[in-house]
Amino acid sequence: MTSTSTTSPAADAVEHELDLTRPSGSRTARNGCASAFMVFATLLAVIPLVWVLWSAISKGIGSLLSASWWTSAMDSADQAKWGALHAIVGTIEIGVITSVISIPIALLTAIYLVEYARGKKIARVISFAVDVLTGVPSIVAALFIFALVVTTLGGHQSAWAASLALVILMVPTVLRSTEEMLKLVPDSLREASFALGIPKWKTIVSVVLPTSISGIITGIVLGLARVMGETAPLIVLLQFNQYFTVNPNTPTFATLPTIISNAYTQGSADTPTVWGAALTLIILVMGLNIIAKAISRRYLRRMGK
Amino acid sequence: MAEPNHVAEPVSDPATPDAPRRPSAAAQMKPPSRTGDRVFLGFSSTVSVLMAVLVLVIFVFLVKAAIPALTDNDSNFFTTRTWSTDSSPLNFGIAALVWTTAISAIIALLIAVPLAIGVALFITQMAPKRLAGPVAFVVDLLAAVPSIIFGLWGSIVLGHFGFLNGVRSVLIAVLGWIPIFKETPSWSDVGGTIFLASIVLAIMILPIITATSRDVMEQTPRDQVEASLALGATRWEVIRMAVLPHSRSGIISGSMLGLGRALGETLAVTLILQQVSQMQLKRLFNPSIFTGGDTFASKIARDFPEALNDPKSLGALVASGLSLFVITFFVNAAARTIAERGVKR
Numbered sequence: 001m002t003s004t005s006t007t008s009p010a011a012d013a014v015e016h017e018l019d020l021t022r023p024s025g026s027r028t029a030r031n032g033c034a035s036a037f038m039v040f041a042t043l044l045a046v047i048p049l050v051w052v053l054w055s056a057i058s059k060g061i062g063s064l065l066s067a068s069w070w071t072s073a074m075d076s077a078d079q080a081k082w083g084a085l086h087a088i089v090g091t092i093e094i095g096v097i098t099s100v101i102s103i104p105i106a107l108l109t110a111i112y113l114v115e116y117a118r119g120k121k122i123a124r125v126i127s128f129a130v131d132v133l134t135g136v137p138s139i140v141a142a143l144f145i146f147a148l149v150v151t152t153l154g155g156h157q158s159a160w161a162a163s164l165a166l167v168i169l170m171v172p173t174v175l176r177s178t179e180e181m182l183k184l185v186p187d188s189l190r191e192a193s194f195a196l197g198i199p200k201w202k203t204i205v206s207v208v209l210p211t212s213i214s215g216i217i218t219g220i221v222l223g224l225a226r227v228m229g230e231t232a233p234l235i236v237l238l239q240f241n242q243y244f245t246v247n248p249n250t251p252t253f254a255t256l257p258t259i260i261s262n263a264y265t266q267g268s269a270d271t272p273t274v275w276g277a278a279l280t281l282i283i284l285v286m287g288l289n290i291i292a293k294a295i296s297r298r299y300l301r302r303m304g305k
Numbered sequence: 306m307a308e309p310n311h312v313a314e315p316v317s318d319p320a321t322p323d324a325p326r327r328p329s330a331a332a333q334m335k336p337p338s339r340t341g342d343r344v345f346l347g348f349s350s351t352v353s354v355l356m357a358v359l360v361l362v363i364f365v366f367l368v369k370a371a372i373p374a375l376t377d378n379d380s381n382f383f384t385t386r387t388w389s390t391d392s393s394p395l396n397f398g399i400a401a402l403v404w405t406t407a408i409s410a411i412i413a414l415l416i417a418v419p420l421a422i423g424v425a426l427f428i429t430q431m432a433p434k435r436l437a438g439p440v441a442f443v444v445d446l447l448a449a450v451p452s453i454i455f456g457l458w459g460s461i462v463l464g465h466f467g468f469l470n471g472v473r474s475v476l477i478a479v480l481g482w483i484p485i486f487k488e489t490p491s492w493s494d495v496g497g498t499i500f501l502a503s504i505v506l507a508i509m510i511l512p513i514i515t516a517t518s519r520d521v522m523e524q525t526p527r528d529q530v531e532a533s534l535a536l537g538a539t540r541w542e543v544i545r546m547a548v549l550p551h552s553r554s555g556i557i558s559g560s561m562l563g564l565g566r567a568l569g570e571t572l573a574v575t576l577i578l579q580q581v582s583q584m585q586l587k588r589l590f591n592p593s594i595f596t597g598g599d600t601f602a603s604k605i606a607r608d609f610p611e612a613l614n615d616p617k618s619l620g621a622l623v624a625s626g627l628s629l630f631v632i633t634f635f636v637n638a639a640a641r642t643i644a645e646r647g648v649k650r
Contacts (some may be wrong), residue, residue, distance in 0.1 A: 023539050034541035038431050041423025042440060045515070048508045049447045052454060055462045109356050112349035120353075129357035135562075135637035136363070136630065137569025139602045144363045147370040151616070168363075171356070201345035229451025232602070236609050250316040256530040257453045257572075265574055265610070270461050278454050289449045293442065 023267035053272040056279040063276025073254070074242040074273070082273050084280055086244040090159070090255040091284065093246060095228045097124040097163040098170055103220060105167070106174035108160050115204055134172040142236035149237075159248035168222045177219025181212040214299035218292045225288035229281060231257035256281040367627040374620025382624065386586045388604070390618040397621045399628055401586055405598035406629075409499050409574070410484070412594060413506035418560050420507075421514035428515075429522040430544055441519065448512035456576030459505035464496040464577070472499060473595060489596040497579030499594040505573050510563035517559025521552040521647070554647025559592035561640030565633045571602035578603055601629040 023031070063069050063084075072083035109126070117123035145165040149155040185208050193203040209216070234255050240262040241252035259277035263269050375382060378395045385398020424444060428437045463469065473495050480486040495501045529547040538546065579597035599607065605622050612618035 023537065027539055027542070031539035032543065035431060038423045038427040041420045042427045044420060045424045045447070045511055046440075046443055049443060049450070051462070052450055052458045055458050056454065083400060102315050103351055105356070108349040108352040112346075112353040116349065117353070118345055127355050128358045129360045131637065131641055132360050132634060133356070135569075135633050137571065137633055139571045139605050140363075140367070140626050140630045140633075142369075143605065143623055144366055147623060151370055151619075152366070168359070199339075199342050201341045204345070225449055229449075229453070231451070231453045232606060235572075235606055245584040257451065260453050261459055261572065261576075269457065269576075274457065276455055281451055282454060285449055285451055286446065289446060291576070295411045 001152065009037065053282070056275060056282055059270075060272065060275035060277075060279030063272045064279060069276060069280075072260075073244040076243070079273065084256065084259065084273075084277055086241065087254040087256045087259050087277060088280060088284075089246060090253055091228055091257070091281070093248060094159055094163050094166065094255060095233075096157065096225055097248060098166040098227055099220065099224055102167045102170040102174060102241075103222070106223075107169045107178060107216070109171075110175050110178035110182055111204060111208075114179055115200070115208065129285070130172050130175055133168065134176070136168065137204070138165075138169055138232040139236070141165045143235035146166070146236055154175045157239060157251040159238065162233050162237040162253075163248070165237055166227040166230060169230060169233075171183055172225045173223040173226060174219050177222065178212075178216050181215035181219065182208060184215070185211045218296040218298050218299065221288050221292040221295070225285045225292070228277050228288070229285050231261055234258050237297075256284070273302075312446075313418065320481075349478050360600050364627075364630070367623055367630060371620050371624035371627050374617050375624055377617060378621075386590060387583050388586075388621070389583065389616070390612070390621045393527035393617075395617060395621060399601070399625055401581075402599060402601050402604055402625060403628075404592065405499060405578075406568055406600040406602075406632075407508060408594060409503045409600060410564055410593070411505035413510060413567045414502070414560060414564055416504065416507035417511045417514055417563060418556075421511050421559070421563075422518055422556060424511070424515045425522055426519035426541050426544060426548070428519055430540065430548060436510045437467045444512050444515050447508070448516075452509065452570060453572040453576065454596045455505050455509055456573035457500060459573060460496070460577045463505065464494075464501055469501065469504070477595065484592045485594055487591075487595070489591060489593045495595075497577065497597045499578065499598055501597065502577045502600075503573050503594065505577060506567045506570060509570065509573060510567050513566060514556070514563045517562065518552060518556045521555025522548055525551045558640045558647065561636055561643065565636040565640065568600075569602055569629060569633050571601075571606050574600050575603040575606045580607070 022028075038093050068081050069083045069085075070088075071085055072081065073086035074082045074084075076082060109130075113126060117126070142165045145161050145168075146157075149161045149164070150157065155161065189211060190203055190209055193207045194200075198207075229268075234257055238255070238258065239252045240258050241250075241254040243254075246254060247253075256277045260269070260274050263271065263274045268274075374395060374397075376388070376392070378397060380387075380396045380397050380398050384400050385396065386401040388397045388401075389395070390397055424440075428441050428444075432440060468561045476486050477488045481488060492498060525548045529551070530543055533547050578599060580599060581591075581597050585591070605626055608618070608622055612622055
C-alpha cells in the first residue's frame with residue numbers, strides 16, 4: 001500500500017502533513033460510519049421485539065385481567081365472557097404429550113451419537129439425517145403425519161396426531177443441544193468411572209447424565225418453547241373447538257395459536273380475545289425461554305465459566 | 306451388535322489424554338456384567354437408526370400421497386401458475402408458488418443479512434461485556450416469539466404503519482421500471498403484499514443469522530486482531546481485515562439456514578399475504594412484490610381445511626409440500642456443506 005502512495009504525486013502531497021499518531025480523516029470517518037451502522041442495526045433489531053410485545057400487551061391485557069379468561073372456555077353467547085382456559089389447557093397438554101415422546105428419543109439418540117458412535121460412519125449418517133429433520137418445515141411435518149395417520153392408517157385428526165408432528169420438530173433441537181452438552185463432559189470423569197469397574201451404561205446414567213443435566217434441561221425447555229408456538233401442525237391435524245375438553249383423541253381440540261388462526265379464517269382477527277390469546281402464548285413461551293436462560297446460567301457458573 | 310471394543314472406547318491412556326486412542330490396558334479389561342450394556346446399546350442404536358430412517362419414510366409417504374393427484378393433472382406441474390383441483394381432470398402447477406416463495410425469502414434475506422452482521426459485530430467487537438450479554442439475549446428472545454404472533458402483528462400493526470407505505474412509494478418511483486418493483490393496480494398500500502411479508506420474514510430470520518455469525522466471530526484468532534491493532538488499524542479495519550474474512554463461511558451458512566427457515570415459514574406468511582384471484586394468475590404473470598400471492602406453505606395452510614375430505618385436492622397440496630421439502634433440503638444441505646468447509650479451513 002505504501003508503494004502505491006509514493007508513486008502517485010497526489011499522495012505525496014498528503015504524506016507531508018500526515019500525522020501518524022492517529023488515523024487519517026477518511027479512515028476515522030469510515031470507522032465512524034461502520035460503528036454507527038452497528039449501533040443502528042442493533043437498535044433496529046430490538047425495535048420489533050419491543051413493538052410486538054407492546055402491541056400484544058396494550059391490546060390483550062384487558063382480556064387477561066378479567067377472571068373469566070382463566071376460568072371459562074369460549075362457550076358463552078356473550079363474547080365479553082369468553083375465556084381461554086380450554087386453549088391454555090390444550091396447549092399445555094399437547095406440549096406435555098410431545099415432550100414425553102420426544103425427550104427419550106432425543107436423549108437416547110444423543111447418547112448413542114456421543115458415547116457409542118463418536119467418529120464412526122454411522123454417526124455421520126444419523127447426524128446428516130438429524131440435520132435434514134432440523135430443516136423440515138413444520139407444515140411438511142404436518143402433511144406427513146396426516147398422510148401417515150389419516151390417509152394410510154385410517155385414523156382421524158386428533159391431539160395425538162398433532163403431538164406426533166410436533167415430535168418431528170422437537171426431537172432435532174433437543175438432540176442437538178443434548179449432544180453439545182454430553183461432549184462437554186470431560187473424559188476423565190468417564191475414565192474414573194470405568195477404572196472403578198462400572199459398566200458403560202451405568203457410567204452414562206449415573207456419571208455423564210447427572211453432570212450435564214442442567215444443560216440438557218435447558219435444551220428441553222427451549223425445544224418445548226419452540227413447539228408450543230408452532231401452529232401449522234395444529235391447523236392440519238386439529239379442528240378448532242370452543243368448548244372445554246381434555247380428551248386428546250377428539251378431532252376438535254382448542255389451543256392458543258388456533259384461537260388466532262381460527263379468528264383469521266372467520267375474518268375477525270383484531271379482537272381482544274385474539275390479542276389475549278397472543279399475549280398468553282407470548283407469556284408462556286417467553287417464560288419458558290427465561291427459565292431456560294436461568295438454568296443454563298447456573299449450569300455455566302457451576303462448570304466454572 | 307455390541308462388539309467388545311465398543312465398551313471401552315472413550316478410555317484413553319490417562320497420562321496422555323489427547324493422544325490418539327490405542328488399546329490400553331483398560332481397553333482390554335472386561336466390565337463385570339455385559340447384559341445391561343447390551344440392552345442399553347441395542348436400545349439407543351435402534352432409536353438412532355429409526356431417526357435416520359424417518360427422513361426416508363417422510364419422503365416416501367409424501368410421494369405416495371402426491372402420486373394420484375399428479376397422474377390426474379392435465380397441466381404441467383412445474384410451469385402452470387393456476388391451481389384448480391375441484392373437477393376431475395385436475396389443473397394445477399407450482400410456478401406462481403415458486404416465484405412468491407423465492408422472492409419473499411430472498412428479499413427477507415437481503416434485508417436481514419446486513420442487519421444481522423451489524424448486530425453480531427456490535428455484540429462481539431464493539432459492545433462492552435456488560436451490554437453484549439443482554440443485547441444477545443434480547444435478539445435471541447426475538448427468535449422465541451411464535452410465528453403466528455408475527456403474522457398477527459405484521460398484518461394488523463405493521464401493515465398500517467405509514468412509514469412502510471412511504472418506502473413503497475419511493476421504491477415504485479425510483480425502481481418502478483424493474484418488473485419486481487412495478488406498481489400493481491388495486492394494491493394501493495403495503496397491506497397483504499409480498500413486500501410486507503418479506504419484512505416480517507426478515508425480522509424472523511434475523512436472530513438465526515445473528516446467532517450463527519456471532520459464534521464464528523467470537524472465534525476470530527486473538528493474535529490476528531491484536532496484530533492489526535498493533536499496526537494501527539481502526540476498529541473497522543480490524544473487522545474488515547481480520548474478523549470478516551475469518552467468519553465469512555459462518556455468515557454464509559447462517560444465511561442459508563435463515564433462507565431455509567424463510568422458505569418454509571407458514572403462519573406469518575399466511576396471515577399477512579392476501580391471495581390473488583385465479584383469474585388474474587391465469588391472465589398474466591406479475592412478478593411485482595407490491596401484490597399478494599401465496600407461498601408453498603401459505604397455500605397448504607389456507608387450502609387444507611377445504612381439501613380435507615377430497616383425496617385429489619389433498620394430493621395436489623401434498624405435491625406442493627413435497628416440492629417445498631425438496632427445496633429446503635437442498636438449501637440446508639448447501640448451508641451444511643459451506644459450514645463444514647469453513648471448519649476444515
